[in-house]
Amino acid sequence: MVTSTPTSSPLRAGMLGGGFMARTHSQAARLAGAELSAIAASSESSTERARAALGFARGLRAADLAVAGFDVVHVCTPNQTHAAYARTALAAGSHVICEKPLATSTAEARELVEVAHAAGLTGTVPFVYRYHPMVREARERIRAGEAGAILTVDGSYLQDWLLDAGDVNWRVDAGEGGPSRAFADIGSHLVDLIEFVTGDRISRLAATTRTVHPQRGSAAVSTEDTVAVTVEFAGGGIGTLLVSQVAPGRKNALVIEIAGDRESLRFEQERPEQLWVGRRQGSALVDRDADTLAPDAARLCRVPAGHPQGYQDAFNAFVADSYALMRGNQTRGGTPGGTPGDAPDGVPTFVDGLRAAAVTEAVLAAAESGTWVEVPQS
Template identity: 35%
Template sequence: MGNLRAAILGAGFIGQAHIEAIRRLGFVDVVAVAQNGQEKAEEAARSLNVPKAYGNYMDLLQDKDIDVIHNCTPNYLHYETSKQILLHGKHLLSEKPLTLTSEEAKELYHLAKGKDLVTGINFNYRQFPMVQHLRGMVREHDLGNIRIVRGHYLQDWLLYQTDYNWRIEPEYGGRTRVIGDIGSHLFDLAQYVTGARITEVLADTSIVYPIRYKPLKGQQTFQASEQKETEPVEIKTEDYCSVLVKFDNGSRGVFTVSQVSAGNKNALELNLDGDLASGSWKQEESFRLVVGYRDKPSETVLRDPSLLKKEALPFLHYPGGHEEGWTESLKNMMQNFYDAVRSKSLISDSVASFKEGYQIMLIIDAIVKSADTGSWVKVETVS
């Protein structure tokens, strides 16, 4: 059997990260990229050493040599491009969020159910070894009954009024920004690790800068702005959100997301407080997990094959002290996704499903409604 063949729609920051991770597998070839316009596509293909370039993704979908497509386009394109990918019979790994609205997510979920295709969403924080270890601790009741779930996802790349990106604009990034862009990761991680579902929310949001200054020439995500020519733009998406949550197992929680918190580059953190112990994991220190107790000193568990639960072992690849991080989480994502494509078997539950992506969109709906009304809002359940 020959190598699987993959194509990337959108060759920006995350698309390039997908390509790097795919190539590390050894049994998948990246054979094509698509960008908006043939000239841009050819430029991306040259710089990334990819043989085929498509200026229109619909032409790429006609290519019978392609088995799998990665949807790394901007958020506003997720729905239509993913729909077309499924209709053309290609396996699909989509970036998050699944779509801009729950109605679109529902349609993709039902469409995917009717296809004999492997589908998934890149909630890659599930793929860290210490996350898998913490999940195993929950399953084996090492922390006791989980009472409180606390977490945050903080960044500072939009700290200044002159910081700007397409994600800020609702027509491209969606009606929410930090809630959908990074909050979706946090909500997914909390539900995945605890095995509990968020059922009710009470949210508060803030637009720190009602006016931002947009560079006249676009730039990539996380790229510092050095342009002097700008124009003022009214901002309609939130820079910050805190949300109280209730889970279906009776536990409570609080999450905070922000893109204007100085000194935080990609500070995703999850804390679980059980009635026996607590467990805390930080993405920026992903090699360690802190377990806290009332009546004895806290323990720090390091990413070491000899120390972790057996379900975490497939997610680490090097001896203790040889640290693995964000790029390895992407590699693990690709490994688990492509193993299912290659073997035509059930996909690992570490890869978020379209059903789970749809459920995240329903959580976002409830958070937006709660922020607007100032009241608790129940989250609908995917049937």
């Protein structure tokens, strides 16, 4: 099981942002043994509210926090600010956990990878659905060849929180959220999960997008509400992806189904305690039970079988692994793009954030051109 006991002196953590994701990050940081040193939100009053609510020692202005040189800085601000804050924190000698998208362009994401690498610092991105034990179980079954050659992939990520024209959030403003919304926000999770589990990469794609509400409140909207993508994988498989933030009744319905020539595997994020294994004869539901799972899945089981785990548990495990990687870089000179030899497996780094930016740009280019687009592989 994952342990929350720190293995060395606590990392001093700074938090940029005071909203939902900052709350999620701070819970995970505290459990991983970090010292909650300082937080900065969008105003002095919101900073003080967040400081008191989340238990940080002090509040700072964002510009001051980014250059303060904390051991780790968590970036949980609007998308367009991610790259600048991450770059500043790295320059100050801090490791960085940056909310996705890492950057709103591939060029900026690549620069961050290079800056972190040159500084010998770790940068990670919370593609936390990797940290559900049953996701790791699916990955290990594919790695072991149990599914056989991958034939098809069917994936979707559906939400309804922006269903109505009156639903307004900073993410709908391209000036704050970037040129892509639905795909950059949740489609990136879907692609990361599929590529992580299959061990394969999307090589080219065709896409269409739709902005259902071109006007939200008093603001014009240019970013997409829905995306449909057809994909081809380097290994020969084909697939379809559907992403929507306007699907009535769907709260956080992230689903992947991977069909090999021997068996299929289906994971549903809203039902994370089970993995469906499909066979021509004898399909089965596999329950989360550390005694029966692959080692990498079992290590993420925080509580005994029958006691449900969920999103915050996955996030906690991601932050614990990120901190372990950061400590490894401090003691062994590890690099952010790869991992030291004894580092936790499957930590999503800035390299994975760059990959997400590249796929997102390919989706937007394919939708605009109406043609197939090759996805860069590096």
